[in-house]
Amino acid sequence: MKKSILLSAAGLLVALLTVANEPYKAGDTAADFNLRNVEGKMISLSQFNDAKGFIVVFYCNTCPVVHKYEQRVIDLHREFGSKGFPVIAINPNDRNVSPGDSYEEMQKLAKSKNYQFQYLYDESQEVARKYGATNTPHVYVLSKKGGNLKVEYVGAIDNNADDAAAADKHYVADAVNKLLKGEQVPVAGTKAIGCTIKWKKV
Amino acid sequence: MTNLDYNLWIEKVDPSWQGNIPATLFFNNQKKKRHFHAGEVDEKELETLITRYL
Numbered sequence: 001m002k003k004s005i006l007l008s009a010a011g012l013l014v015a016l017l018t019v020a021n022e023p024y025k026a027g028d029t030a031a032d033f034n035l036r037n038v039e040g041k042m043i044s045l046s047q048f049n050d051a052k053g054f055i056v057v058f059y060c061n062t063c064p065v066v067h068k069y070e071q072r073v074i075d076l077h078r079e080f081g082s083k084g085f086p087v088i089a090i091n092p093n094d095r096n097v098s099p100g101d102s103y104e105e106m107q108k109l110a111k112s113k114n115y116q117f118q119y120l121y122d123e124s125q126e127v128a129r130k131y132g133a134t135n136t137p138h139v140y141v142l143s144k145k146g147g148n149l150k151v152e153y154v155g156a157i158d159n160n161a162d163d164a165a166a167a168d169k170h171y172v173a174d175a176v177n178k179l180l181k182g183e184q185v186p187v188a189g190t191k192a193i194g195c196t197i198k199w200k201k202v
Numbered sequence: 203m204t205n206l207d208y209n210l211w212i213e214k215v216d217p218s219w220q221g222n223i224p225a226t227l228f229f230n231n232q233k234k235k236r237h238f239h240a241g242e243v244d245e246k247e248l249e250t251l252i253t254r255y256l
Contacts, residue, residue, distance in 0.1 A: 135222035191212035196222035196241045
């Protein structure tokens with residue numbers, strides 16, 4: 001009896017250790033994923049043969065900070081999508097905790113705003129956990145290096161959440177522009193303000 | 203808290219804070235107690251945290 005309790009405790013510890021991992025930072029190798037987009041298609045980064053990298057942004061329907069950044073996310077895709085760095089937006093919010101972030105609501109929003117970037121549903125929240133995302137919007141700039149995805153930048157889009165015109169540090173755009181020139185990304189990471197991810201209640 | 207360049211001060215509130223809001227800083231200067239909690243708290247959790255840290 002005692003032995004079996006001990007064994008299950010050890011098993012639990014192993015399970016916890018495999019789930020918990022360090023949040024991605026610049027220099028790490030990012031994992032690919034396979035998530036449903038708002039058109040019902042399963043999307044992986046490996047499908048983008050022409051991409052040089054990606055602007056992965058943890059995103060959602062309901063967060064006021066996302067709303068402030070929405071046009072900037074649209075603009076990032078418009079500017080860099082055709083240059084090989086498409087925006088890949090991922091909604092990790094649990095629909096029970098935040099009904100406005102359900103798959104159906106994502107579809108409605110993407111349609112009404114005519115999103116040209118991929119908007120994916122991380123229903124299991126595994127991708128957000130793996131990347132170490134904590135809030136929305138939370139950006140990971142990735143570059144293709146050999147067969148791998150290298151994390152180049154983690155954090156905020158720019159340094160003024162309220163007013164795009166007043167921002168004077170454009171972290172994501174600067175990072176991608178440097179990568180397009182084959183140069184080093186100037187800022188490896190920032191702390192991004194945003195709404196806490198609505199994790200599933202256990 | 204009106205400085206919109208959040209990256210300048212998020213870490214000063216608490217080095218562990220990733221910038222996710224809501225976030226709560228509990229402090230009691232008389233007892234020299236300080237605790238930072240990132241993320242949501244319901245009323246019960248809030249009471250527990252106040253009792254524990256203040």
